[in-house]
Amino acid sequence: MPDIAPTVLVLLCLAALAAGWIDAVVGGGGLLLLPALLLGLPAGTPAATALGTNKAVAIVGTTGAAVTYARRAPVDVRTAVRIGLAALAGSSAGAFFAAGMSTDVLKPVIMVVLLAVAAFVILRPAFGSAPAPGPASRRRILAAIGLAGLGIGFYDGLVGPGTGTFLVLALTAVLHLDLVTASATAKIVNCCTNAGALVTFAWQGAVLWRVAVLLAVFNLAGGMLGARTALKRGSGFVRVVLLTVVFALVANLAYQQWLA
Secondary structure (H helix, E strand, C coil), X not given: CCCCCHHHHHHHHHHHHHHHHHHHHHCCCHHHHHHHHHHHCCCCCCHHHHHHXXXXXXXXXXXXXXXXXXXXXXXCHHHHHHHHHHHHHHHHHHHHHHCCCCHHHHHHHHHHHHHHHHHHHHHCCCCCCCCCCCCCXXXXXXXHHHHHHHHHHHHHHHCCCCHHHHHHHHHHHHHCCCHHHHHHHHHHHHHHHHHXXXXXXXXXXXXXXXXXXXXXXXXXXXXXXXXXXXXXXXHHHHHHHHHHHHHHHHHHHHHHHHXX
């Protein structure tokens, strides 16, 4: 275990708990946990180690949330896994291109897109409130694999922040899911992308396993609690959390672009 003060360790555990809850409801838990790790780990810890430890923690909470959703929500696991495998391929390609370009150019564009999404959700109260009748058509499934899988997977490897939130929005729009089912499906997709990233970080030795195991316990509890909260409170509650996370993501990107 790295030399971390007990008070800081407690705060990291609380951050992991809260991040698991947020991520399970609508995605975006990394917006809380990753900065907490960057601040809480000992000075001199490489950023890659914080990223790898974050993935090791997040995959546990995401898996717990996915299992909780799958037991109680009408999730098409087969479709979710197909989208997840496409996202895994997309994130690998994004990571490859990220090595040769600056993502600062993309951040203002992403902020505009997020604000447009927020406006759309606010002006369309019925968005994601109820699923479309009947199963999704083959055409919509292929579109989801392309957009939510390859497209958002590529973004995850290239930039990263808010991937879970983008997945929820894309799955709701393309597959005509309600927000709760979209969140459930996004968790399964996240499991696939997190697994691929974790393997890479582990191979590079960029994971603090003792810290990750401790925080993963709290992240798992938060993830399962968040999934149960979303299932109990319904799409209206998820919509409010979604808008909150979208605005938090915009603020985070703006800070990184102009103030950091």
